[in-house]
Amino acid sequence: MTRRSALTSLTTAMALAGAMALGGCSSGGGPELEVHGAFMPQPVGDMAGGFLTVSNSGDAADKLTSVTSPLSDDVQIHETKDQKMRQVTSFDIPAEGELRLERGGSHIMFMGIKKQPKRGDKVRIELHFEKSGPIEVDLPVEAATHNPSKHQAPGDRHP
Structure with missing residues (x-):
């Protein structure tokens, strides 16, 4: 050679x-993130809640660090512990796991909303993560009493 x-x-x-x-x-x-089961109950005041599930089928964890929306200049992420709600800086999304934001638990909180969305409307949000790129989601506005988790058997996943 x-x-x-x-x-x-x-x-x-x-x-x-x-x-x-x-x-x-x-x-x-x-992380490989996917959002499903998103909704917003029709607000009755100047605040609103948002709920969804972020599934991570990847082999690395991530964190939800913030949420933005044209509906409010002040969108916060909250956890509920011991029946008390408090703002947090992030939520963990485990590898091969999920983050559930649901009524009575962790959720998105829209403070000082700019307009009252009505049932049937969609509210655009953008989820921001520590590692993954942002994900845009439309939250369908449902009845003020809408709570899909009350209609599921234990262990069932959100659609």
């Missing part, structure tokens, strides 16, 4: 090794 053909073989082998390494980094190795 000549010096030139050995150098060409070495360069080709290095290029293939680099391509394989990059390919390994891009397939899997991160």
Whole structure:
């Protein structure tokens, strides 16, 4: 083998090794988020709640860090513990798990809403995460008493 053909073989082998390494980094190795079961009960005042589930089928955890919406300049994320609601800075989304924002528990809170959405409307929100890119979601506005979790058997998932 000549010096030139050995150098060409070495360069080709290095290029293939680099391509394989990059390919390994891009397939899997991160959160894979999907949002479902989103809704907003029709608000009766200047605040509103939002509910949804974020599923993560990936092999890495992520965090929901904020929510924005044209409906309000002050959208917060809240948890409810010991029947008390408090604002938090983020929610964990475990690898191969889910984050459930539901009535009586953790939720999105729209403070000082700009207009009253009515049943049948959709409210646009954008979810922001620590690792993943933002996800836009339309929250269908449901009846003020809408609570899908009350109609599910234990262990059932939101649609």
